[in-house]
Amino acid sequence: MKPDETKPGNRVLPWLALAGGLLFLFPALYSIFMSFQTVDAYYTGTLDFTLENYRLAIGQFHFARYLFNSLIVSGTVTVMGLAFATMAAFAFARFRFAGGNLLFAAVVATLMIPSHISLIPNYLSLARVGLLDTYAGLILPAISNGFAAFFLRQYIRGIPVALDEAAYMDGATPLQVLWRVIVPIARPAIFSMGLFIFISEWNSYIWPLVAVGDEDLYTLQVGLARLYKVNPGEDVVNWPLVMAASTITILPILLGFIFVERHLVRGITMGAVK
Amino acid sequence: MFSRLTPYLLVLPLMSFIAVFTYIPIAASINLSFREWDFLSPTMPFVGLENYRLLLSSHEFWNSVRVTALFAVISVPIRLGLALMVASYLVRETLPSRLLRGALFLPSVTSTVSIAVVFSWMFATDYGMVNAFLVSLGLGRVPWLQDPQLALWVVIVVNTWKQLGYDIVIYIAGLQAVPQELYDAAAVDGGRKGHVFRRVTVPLVMPTTYFLLVVSVIEAFQIFTIVDVMTKGGPAGATDMLVNMLYRVGFTLFDIGQGSALAVLLFILLIALALFKSRVLGRRVHYEA
Numbered sequence: 417m418k419p420d421e422t423k424p425g426n427r428v429l430p431w432l433a434l435a436g437g438l439l440f441l442f443p444a445l446y447s448i449f450m451s452f453q454t455v456d457a458y459y460t461g462t463l464d465f466t467l468e469n470y471r472l473a474i475g476q477f478h479f480a481r482y483l484f485n486s487l488i489v490s491g492t493v494t495v496m497g498l499a500f501a502t503m504a505a506f507a508f509a510r511f512r513f514a515g516g517n518l519l520f521a522a523v524v525a526t527l528m529i530p531s532h533i534s535l536i537p538n539y540l541s542l543a544r545v546g547l548l549d550t551y552a553g554l555i556l557p558a559i560s561n562g563f564a565a566f567f568l569r570q571y572i573r574g575i576p577v578a579l580d581e582a583a584y585m586d587g588a589t590p591l592q593v594l595w596r597v598i599v600p601i602a603r604p605a606i607f608s609m610g611l612f613i614f615i616s617e618w619n620s621y622i623w624p625l626v627a628v629g630d631e632d633l634y635t636l637q638v639g640l641a642r643l644y645k646v647n648p649g650e651d652v653v654n655w656p657l658v659m660a661a662s663t664i665t666i667l668p669i670l671l672g673f674i675f676v677e678r679h680l681v682r683g684i685t686m687g688a689v690k
Numbered sequence: 691m692f693s694r695l696t697p698y699l700l701v702l703p704l705m706s707f708i709a710v711f712t713y714i715p716i717a718a719s720i721n722l723s724f725r726e727w728d729f730l731s732p733t734m735p736f737v738g739l740e741n742y743r744l745l746l747s748s749h750e751f752w753n754s755v756r757v758t759a760l761f762a763v764i765s766v767p768i769r770l771g772l773a774l775m776v777a778s779y780l781v782r783e784t785l786p787s788r789l790l791r792g793a794l795f796l797p798s799v800t801s802t803v804s805i806a807v808v809f810s811w812m813f814a815t816d817y818g819m820v821n822a823f824l825v826s827l828g829l830g831r832v833p834w835l836q837d838p839q840l841a842l843w844v845v846i847v848v849n850t851w852k853q854l855g856y857d858i859v860i861y862i863a864g865l866q867a868v869p870q871e872l873y874d875a876a877a878v879d880g881g882r883k884g885h886v887f888r889r890v891t892v893p894l895v896m897p898t899t900y901f902l903l904v905v906s907v908i909e910a911f912q913i914f915t916i917v918d919v920m921t922k923g924g925p926a927g928a929t930d931m932l933v934n935m936l937y938r939v940g941f942t943l944f945d946i947g948q949g950s951a952l953a954v955l956l957f958i959l960l961i962a963l964a965l966f967k968s969r970v971l972g973r974r975v976h977y978e979a
Contacts, residue, residue, distance in 0.1 A: 532914075
C-alpha cells in the first residue's frame with residue numbers, strides 16, 4: 417500500500433479533489449443541466465425538466481443531420497489518415513531509398529507549418545474543381561497528418577527488424593509484413609493516433625466554416641456556432657436550446673473519453689495478468 | 691524479394707496529399723499576395739507589393755497585431771504559471787490526483803465552439819451566471835463582452851480554461867523526470883514549500899517551460915474559434931486577432947490579395963518562432979515513443 421493511503425487524514429482528499437474537479441468543470445456541467453430545463457424554468461429559476469430542447473435541436477434545427485455529417489467526416493479522415501500515415505511510417509522506418517530522408521524531412525516540416533496559410537488556396541482550388549459544399553471538400557484537406565506519420569515511424573523503428581525478416585523468409589510481401597507483423601504490434605500507437613486525429617477533426621471549426629455554405633453539410637461545430645449566433649425567432653438567445661445543441665456536440669467525445677479510460681484500464685490489467 | 695518501387699508506393703498517398711494541401715498552397719499564397727483579385731473578376735493583375743503596403747499602412751492590421759500580441763503576452767505566462775503550480779500538486783500517482791488530472795484535462799479535448807458558447811452564457815450581461823453572482827453580492831451587472839476593456843480578458847480566461855489541462859499534463863511529465871533525491875535533499879536542508887518550489891522545481895522544469903512557452907505562443911498567434919464565436923473580434927476591434935482578420939478579409943470581403951498577404955506575414959512570423967524552437971530546444975525535447 418502506498419504511504420499516502422495509510423494516513424487517516426487523506427481519506428478526505430479524494431473528496432476535496434472531486435469537489436475541485438467539479439468546480440472547475442462547473443460551466444460545462446451546468447450547461448448540460450440547463451439543456452434539460454424548460455425555457456420558462458430557466459428564466460424564472462424554478463425546477464421543471466424536459467427533453468423538448470433536444471427534440472427541437474434534433475428535429476427543427478437539424479442537429480441529427482450535423483451529427484451524421486461530423487461522424488462521416490471525422491470517421492473518414494481518421495481511417496484514411498491512419499492508413500496513409502501508417503504506410504508512410506513503415507516505409508520511412510524500414511526502407512532506405514533515394515530521396516527518403518528528404519521526403520521524411522518534408523513530412524516533419526509540416527509540423528511547423530500553420531494551417532491558416534493554406535486556407536485561401538485550398539478554398540480556391542476546391543472551388544475550381546467543384547468540391548466546395550461536398551463531403552470530399554471537408555475531408556480531403558484534413559487527411560494528411562504529418563504528426564501521425566512521424567510518431568508512428570518512431571514507434572515502428574522500436575520494433576525488432578528480425579520479425580520482418582522472419583516474415584520475408586516465409587515469402588511474405590512488404591504489404592503482408594506491414595499488415596500481419598507491424599500493425600498488430602504497433603496497435604497501441606495506432607490507436608492513440610486514431611484518437612488524436614478523430615478528436616481534432618471532430619472539433620475542427622475554421623475549415624468546415626470556410627468550405628461549406630450548404631446547411632445540409634454543416635458539421636456540429638459550424639451548426640452550433642450558427643445556432644448561437646443566429647437564434648431564429650428570439651429576441652434573446654434561447655439558452656436551454658443552445659445548451660442542448662452544445663451537449664450533442666460534445667457528447668461523443670465525452671462518451672469516448674469514458675470508453676477510452678476503460679479500454680486503457682483493461683489493457684493494463686491484461687498486461688498484469690499475463 | 692520486393693521491388694525498389696515499394697517504399698515510393700508506400701509514401702505516395704501521404705506525400706501527394708501533403709504536396710497538394712500543404713506545400714503548393716504556401717506557394718499559391720505567396721503568388722496571390724502579389725495580385726489583386728476579388729474571387730469573381732476574370733483577371734488577377736500583378737500588383738507587386740501593393741497588398742503589403744496597404745496592409746502595413748492600415749490601422750486595422752496594426753490593431754490586430756497589437757491585440758494578438760497582447761493576448762499572447764498576457765495569456766501564456768498565466769497559463770504556464772497556473773499549470774506548473776497545479777502540476778506540482780498533482781504529480782503524485784494517487785487516486786485524487788488522477789481524478790483531478792482527468793477533470794482538468796477534459797476541456798482540452800472538448801469542442802472549442804461548445805466551450806465558447808457555454809462561456810458566452812457565463813459572461814452574458816442579462817442572464818449570465820457571472821453577473822447573477824455579482825448581483826447576489828449586491829454588485830451591478832458588468833457588460834463583459836460589450837466592454838472593450840474587458841472582452842479581451844474574457845477571451846483570455848476562456849482560452850486558459852481550455853488549455854490548462856494540456857499544460858498540466860506536459861508539466862507532470864516534466865516533473866516526473868526530476869529525480870526525487872533532489873526534493874529529499876531540499877527537505878533535509880529544511881526548505882520550506884514555497885522555497886523548494888522556487889529553487890528546485892522551477893529551475894529543473896525549465897526545459898519543459900521553454901517547450902510550452904514556444905508552443906503556446908505559436909498557438910496563441912493562431913487563436914480564432916473562441917473569438918469568432920464570442921465576440922467576432924469586437925467590441926470595436928478589441929479582440930480582433932490576426933486569424934480573425936484573415937478570415938474577414940479573405941472570406942467576407944473576398945479581398946484574396948490582401949488576405950493572402952496577411953497569411954504570408956503571419957506564416958513568416960510563426961515559422962520564425964518554430965525554427966527558434968527547434969534550434970533552441972531541438973536537443974532537449976524529443977518524442978521517442
